[in-house]
Amino acid sequence: MEVSTSKEKKFLPWIIALGVAIPLVVAILAVAPKMEVLGQFNYYIFPLFNAIINGTTFFVLIAGLYAIKQKNIPLHRMLMTSAIALSALFLVFYVLFHLSTETTRHPGSGTELYIYYFILASHILLSIAIIPLVLITFVRALAEKFDKHRKIARITLPIWLYITLTGVIVYLMIAPYYPQ
Numbered sequence: 001m002e003v004s005t006s007k008e009k010k011f012l013p014w015i016i017a018l019g020v021a022i023p024l025v026v027a028i029l030a031v032a033p034k035m036e037v038l039g040q041f042n043y044y045i046f047p048l049f050n051a052i053i054n055g056t057t058f059f060v061l062i063a064g065l066y067a068i069k070q071k072n073i074p075l076h077r078m079l080m081t082s083a084i085a086l087s088a089l090f091l092v093f094y095v096l097f098h099l100s101t102e103t104t105r106h107p108g109s110g111t112e113l114y115i116y117y118f119i120l121a122s123h124i125l126l127s128i129a130i131i132p133l134v135l136i137t138f139v140r141a142l143a144e145k146f147d148k149h150r151k152i153a154r155i156t157l158p159i160w161l162y163i164t165l166t167g168v169i170v171y172l173m174i175a176p177y178y179p180q
Contacts, residue, residue: 007143015139019132022091029098037100044178046097047171050090054167057086061161077141083160084138090167104178116173123166126159133159 064079106116133156140149 008139011139015132015135018135022131023128034100034102037096043097043100046093049093051168051171053086053090054164057083058161058164061157065157084134104174106174107177119166120170123163123170126163130159130163
């Protein structure tokens with residue numbers, strides 16, 4: 001039993017570091033000077049890639065939930081690891097896009113704009129929280145602390161589903177306003 005506890009503690013500095021570093025880097029990207037990392041590349045393809053990744057992650061998470069409800073642990077493990085890998089790929093495209101392009105503002109007004117900003121704000125705030133939640137959930141599974149894993153997964157999964165779904169919605173709401 002102590003081995004599992006030491007496994008959890010071993011990953012704690014990484015969880016804290018990533019939980020702080022990723023949102024910090026994303027915040028810096030908002031104000032950093034833009035650069036052409038990939039040369040004369042159409043960076044505006046990245047938001048579409050990210051919407052596809054978010055949508056795929058949403059369905060992978062649902063499949064992972066179904067797998068564990070069916071007690072198919074190997075499939076659940078593979079699906080949840082895939083969801084983490086997809087989220088990491090999302091982050092790469094997100095950083096490349098925001099490192100290379102100016103922020104696109106939603107030009108709408110009234111109710112549409114309020115809805116957009118509500119969804120965007122909740123998406124961003126929960127995206128900050130999900131990083132340590134996913135990592136802790138994953139580490140608890142690796143450490144074979146399945147009771148603790150289940151307990152936090154019940155919090156992590158709905159938030160992660162919300163983030164992936166609202167990521168697609170935000171894309172659909174802002175995509176018409178990207179420069180051509």
